[in-house]
Amino acid sequence: MIAIEKLEKSFNGHRVLNGLDLTIQSGESLVVIGRSGCGKSVLLKHIIGLMRPDRGHVYVDQNDVTTMGEIELNELRKRFGMVFQGAALFDSLTVGENIALPLREHTSLSESEIRERVKEKLRLVELEGIEGASPSSLSGGMKKRVGLARAIAMDPEFVLYDEPTTGLDPIMADAINALIRSLQGRLSITSVAVTHDMRSAYKIGDKIAMLHDGKIIYEGTPDEIRKCEDAVVCQFISGSASGPMTNS
């Protein structure tokens, strides 16, 4: 379980997270929605310890991420996988080496076992046989899928997705959503995705939380959020240019 308590973070005097509270149950798929620049990615980076908060705590199974040293954090991160907005594949490595890197660094698997594991992960993301390709030769959708394969290489308990469908065409976006959903079912992972794409949110989330003004202002299932009467949530999910979010 991940529990976030009264998280605060400011950049150059601008408060991005303002006492945010959120709980993510084990095995759950939570999607955090909100406008661009509202702090969704900042929230993810706090969960995995890439950023330290000004105040507040992030607990992963009762362990406080915000007070951990580098060694403890690196141990904890072995239980996580993260898919970045731009995939963040290492340019200097091939696709196979990208997926194999965490295995080479953290396990005592033999080279043949690592090759087998890389094949298996590429099969899961439906990209068999591209181990030798360079990341620069892949399309945006393929990069995201390789990023996903790398994220699940260590069989993590938690996977974080930063805007998993941004920059993809609708068909590829739907394929990525389906892939995330099927991996969630097959591998029983706890996942947290941040997005402003409502189609993606409805498809991959068991629960959706709306981040606005540095706080979670609404939490509910996709069906509940569709029926929500909160004016801010309604404006965001309907994608309307006028409403309380833009009038203030």
Added chain:
Amino acid sequence: MNTTHSPVGAEVLGKRMMDGVEETGRVILFLLGILRAIPGFWKKGYLIVEQMVAMGIESLPLVVVTSLFTGVAAVQAAYQFQDYVPMRYLGSVIGKSVVIELGPVLTALVVAGRVGASIAAELGTMRVTEQIDALETIGISSIRYLAVPRFMAGLIMLPVVTIFSDFLAIIGAYAVAYFSLNVSTNVFMEGLRLFFHLRDVFGGLVKSLFFGAVIATMGCYFGFSAEGGAEGVGRATTRAVVGSCLLILVLDYLLASLLFRVIFV
């Protein structure tokens, strides 16, 4: 009229100075982070070898050209010697100035321009495309994986390249002396041997060891701190090269004072 406000220029100067002190502190903390991550790193020797090739072997063509043309110093020395100092001292002056000063400093400046810029650009691009964050999320220390190999390669390769550069610069000077100043091989070599001390070569190499550390540290620091896309990477690259060159020159003075006025006296 209100006279209590500081002039705007003084405020700006004060802020710049504070920013400079802050930045210096961050560079020192970054360097300490690298030094702390070094123990036990030899298990990842292949990463150091990769960087040694990039820093040393791939810099050689540029170093060869720069070093050979450093021999032009012989022409200037000969011009200053004419009518006052016998040409047998030409080799002595060239030998001393190359191994103590010209070899280490010119090599470091050339490598700072080529390698320092390349380190900052590569790591800066990795920073703005979140590759460094990705490395951290898979439980790998970015300092250990990216900065330590470059730092170690800088420490090892700059003295090696400097030895090569010293040798080529003396060859270049000899060629100039022989072909255009009519100084015979015997006279040049006699001069070269006349005041030769091994401690001079050693002092030059100690300097280059520090210069290697400066180039790698500044390249890595500015690369790691890059932000804001392509423009940020460009800014990081410029700052890495300018910072390295300035530090090399300042450090050259400090090390020369320490080595040749205190330690080797």
